Amino acid sequence: MAKSPTDFITESLILRFLTAPLRWLRVLAFVILIVFGSSMILQTWFHQPSLLQQETTMTQQLGQQSLWAEFNSQTAGDKPGINIQAARYAYSAFSTVFFEWSQINRALNSNLPGDFGYGIGQTLKTHIGYLQRFDDTLKIIAVRLGNAILFALFALFLTLLGLIDGLVQRRIRQENAGRESAGLYHRAKYWRSGIVWSSLLVYLCLPVAVSPLWLTVPAVAAAVMTFLQAKYLKKYL
Numbered sequence: 001m002a003k004s005p006t007d008f009i010t011e012s013l014i015l016r017f018l019t020a021p022l023r024w025l026r027v028l029a030f031v032i033l034i035v036f037g038s039s040m041i042l043q044t045w046f047h048q049p050s051l052l053q054q055e056t057t058m059t060q061q062l063g064q065q066s067l068w069a070e071f072n073s074q075t076a077g078d079k080p081g082i083n084i085q086a087a088r089y090a091y092s093a094f095s096t097v098f099f100e101w102s103q104i105n106r107a108l109n110s111n112l113p114g115d116f117g118y119g120i121g122q123t124l125k126t127h128i129g130y131l132q133r134f135d136d137t138l139k140i141i142a143v144r145l146g147n148a149i150l151f152a153l154f155a156l157f158l159t160l161l162g163l164i165d166g167l168v169q170r171r172i173r174q175e176n177a178g179r180e181s182a183g184l185y186h187r188a189k190y191w192r193s194g195i196v197w198s199s200l201l202v203y204l205c206l207p208v209a210v211s212p213l214w215l216t217v218p219a220v221a222a223a224v225m226t227f228l229q230a231k232y233l234k235k236y237l
Contacts, residue, residue: 031204036137038207043133052136054209055143059083062147062212082153083212087146094138104131144204147212155196155219162223166230173231185232192225 035051042048062083080088099105107117108124115121124131199218203210 027201031141031201032137034205035140035207036134039137039140040133042207050136051207051209052140052143055140058209058211059087059143059147062150081150083143083146083150085146086149087142090145091139091142094142095135098134098138141204144212148200148203148215151212151215151219154216155222158219158223159226162225162227163230166227167233169227169231170233182232182234185229188225188228188232192222192229195221195225 039051043050103117104124107121110116110118110121112118195218199215203215
């Protein structure tokens with residue numbers, strides 16, 4: 001039976017690659033909306049402390065953990081850790097898109113009626129608190145992205161170990177005519193992808209601050225799924 005045009009579009013790798021930036025932008029907009037809305041509700045109505053301050057404290061505590069001392073300790077020239085550098089780059093990109101390209105900063109800096117965006121700037125100044133809260137939201141997401149990138153290195157190391165161990169187990173199973181399970185392989189494949197992306201999305205959207213060390217949980221789980229994938233790979237390739 002011939003595939004319909006809709007199926008072809010859905011399964012086309014080229015189209016999926018070309019539309020990937022749009023999907024990522026949609027996810028980013030969703031994350032920003034969740035964090036901004038939750039911070040407004042918690043800090044305005046429930047008088048909770050600043051989420052940005054809590055995230056900064058958690059990140060500073062992360063640098064004091066012996067496991068990450070090599071990455072986060074101050075090295076020669078006071079070079080910051082990988083997560084701090086990534087957070088700075090991410091916030092710089094966010095600030096450029098949302099404040100520079102949108103001309104918001106230019107409108108806020110207009111002081112004379114003839115300047116560009118003077119009227120819009122005056123309106124924005126009356127709601128400057130919301131803009132500052134939105135800026136804090138971008139900083140929170142940038143800090144969390146930096147922490148996620150740092151733990152991605154740890155996850156990559158664990159995944160490599162799981163892959164090697166799984167391939168060794170596969171070789172043993174191949175030599176001994178052991179049990180082959182395509183079901184376990186495919187379940188591990190889908191669970192690995194689901195664990196990684198859902199954990200990252202939940203971490204970015206959390207309305208409360210949590211220790212970045214919790215990112216070790218999905219990292220270990222993804223490594224276990226990689227081990228199962230490699231172990232139950234087809235017996236003969």
